[in-house]
Amino acid sequence: MPTPRLVTIPYSHYCEKARWALERGGVKFLEEMHAPIFAWRGALGAGGGRTVPVLVTDDGVFPESTDVLRWVDAHGRPPEPYFPPDMPEVEPLVSMFDRKLGPATRRVGYFHVLRGDPSYAEEVLTTDVPAWEARGVRAFGWAIRRAIRFGLKIDEAGAARSKAVIDEVFAAVNERLADGRSTLAGDAFTAADLTFAALAGPLIMPPAYAKRFGGTDRLPSPLAALRKEALATKAGAFAMRIYEAYR
Ligand SMILES: N[C@@H](CCC(=O)N[C@@H](CS)C(=O)NCC(=O)O)C(=O)O
Structure with a gap:
């Protein structure tokens, strides 16, 4: 599969959340970093909304940080699942x-x-x-x-x-x-x-x-x-x- 791309503002904490999840999940990805305001163009151009992170993969575009964690559960190898099915809390x-x-x-x-x-x-x-x-x-x-x-x-x-x-x-x-x-x-x-x-x-x-x-x-x-x-x-x-x- 082509390498997933993560569109970010480097210091954004929502982007840090997505980056952490991908790295811990052993996913190789490219990070496309933008300054604020300039990031709108990157996010919209990637098929997301106005906010970052946006994860661009073979099987879709994920414009919410929490969806990135779900994607890693499905496609990566996190040492433990981020959303264990038996932990609804x-x-x-x-x-x-x-x-x-x-x-x-x-x-x-x-x-x-x-x-x-x-x-x-x-x-x-x-x-x-x-x-x-x-x-x-x-x-x-x-x-x-x-x-x-x-x-x-x-x-x-x-x-x-x-x-x-x-x-x-x-x-x-x-x-x-x-x-x-x-x-x-x-x-x-x-x-x-x-x-x-x-x-x-x-x-x-x-x-x-x-x-x-x-x-x-x-x-x-x-x-x-x-x-x-x-x-x-x-x-x-x-x-x-x-x-x-x-x-
Ligand atoms: N619910 C979103 C929130 C992301 C978010 O608010 N990102 C900020 C950076 S910390 C952003 O891109 N802001 C640009 C804007 O609102 O124009 C997520 O979890 O991904």
Whole structure:
């Protein structure tokens, strides 16, 4: 079969979720990386919607990160299935993280990256993307940052609301972990663990993901403070442990 192609924004946590699932599933794929805004063209051109990741394979186009995990279950060799048929609790957990946690950590992450040093923001936005897109981001940096802020409703009030959503999701995860379990559903690593850890990424910044932000030492200080606070929670420490054990 032709090599599957994954269209991404390199630092996107939904893209990290798909990349992690494919790599762990032993799938060889090509990653086509774009800067934000420029990614619309890549995603639509691949047959997806406006968002990334989009996985393009022989047997279809998958424009949702969770569908990428399902595709890997069917076509890859993950050490354990992401959606075990006998664990119905995995699906609603993944869906809750996709709907609530992902948008919330993205807004908080963008809020702090975009309002800090513009050259740092530019570096995050352009690392690993085609040279012409990077030139475009540099030339129209202010307009691109404004478009992201506008498109994703990134402002002080939005970031505060999103932080409250993160706290709510973390509280639900803390509660789930209270019985001492080592993974979220049953005793096996599943899509629920992978999705929680990947989508908590912009806050938890495990080193394997933080490299997309220049490493944990270069995080804007308010984001570094939120990271410290999150890592002190059971859920935050859990996300880090999942990264270390399964990424
Ligand atoms: N439900 C989608 C969400 C993906 C998503 O929101 N991707 C963001 C990057 S983190 C994106 O492409 N945003 C571009 C836009 O909204 O215009 C999934 O799970 O794949």
